[in-house]
Amino acid sequence: MVEPDTLDQPIHPEGALLPWYLNGTLREDERRQVDQHLSSCAACRAELDELAQLKVQLHEVYGAQSEASAQTQRAVLAQVKLDVSAKRAKSVTGPQWLNGLDDWFQSLFVPRWAPALAVTLLVAQLGLLLWSVTRLTPSDQVITRWLGSPTVRLRVVFQEATSERQIRSLIQGLHGRIVDGPTSDGAYIMEVPAGDQAAAQKKVDILRSQTESVRTVEPVTP
Amino acid sequence: LTQQALRTLSHEHQEVLRLVFYEELPYEEIAMLLSIPTNTVKTRVYYAKQRLKHQLKELGQGERV
DSSP, X not given: OOOOSSOOSSOOGGGGGHHHHHTTOSOHHHHHHHHHHHTTOHHHHHHHHHHHHHHHHHHHHHHHHHHHHHHHHHHHHHHHHHHHXXXXXXXXXXXHHHHHHHHHHHHTTSTTHHHHHHHHXXXXXXXXXXXXXXXXXXXXXXXXXXXXXXXXXXXXXXXXTOOHHHHHHHHHHTTOEEEEOOOTTSEEEEEEEOSSHHHHHHHHHHHHHOTTTEEEEEEOOO | OHHHHHHTSOHHHHHHHIIXXXXXXXXXXXXXXXXXXXXXXXXXXXXXXHHHXXXXXXXXXHHHO
């Protein structure tokens, strides 16, 4: 559509400026010129009224359209955001097997797996502990005694020539242990299990019979 | 009704009406945007307004009938 450069209607040149007089974008001199003209031209004042009314109507139409397009824009942006995050989650760079491994590893952290995994680990640890305890050979065993365990303490002096191996063999034979010594006169305090006086005496007799290794054995009175 | 009347206008007329009355741009800027002389902007707006007024009147009469 081609409009003529000049208006063929009986309108004043100031009338052609009315739309911009209305939207307040005229230069100062133009605005003053229109002001002056309006004061003496009823036709242009009527035209200005019509334009003002039109402006309101157009604002209603375009305002509604803008809101609609803004809503559409927001909806589209939200959808794009969703698509992008979904794509990003899927398109992990790297070879396929690495993605599979990653998926498997991530699945370990899915809540329903966590308790099962924890229980499995606990059971495995308990099993390992029991297995290692039952596998201990007697020589590995550490003889432990607890309070109230019936023992007797003996003051033992070994022969000068008794070797460390012989002493150890004696102690192990009696299931005893050295708890003190050597004292200044070369005596060791040995603790051996003994349920009663007779058992204690039996241990003393055994030790005393080992004359090659043992010089003296005396029960220690508490 | 205004929207209906607007739809009957040419794209050029709708465009200048929007730029003047909604975007509230100065005529020099519109001339620059559309690459047309400022006088053409003024006359185009004038004719667009006349056309819209005419369409509104016609649509209004049509509704009343």
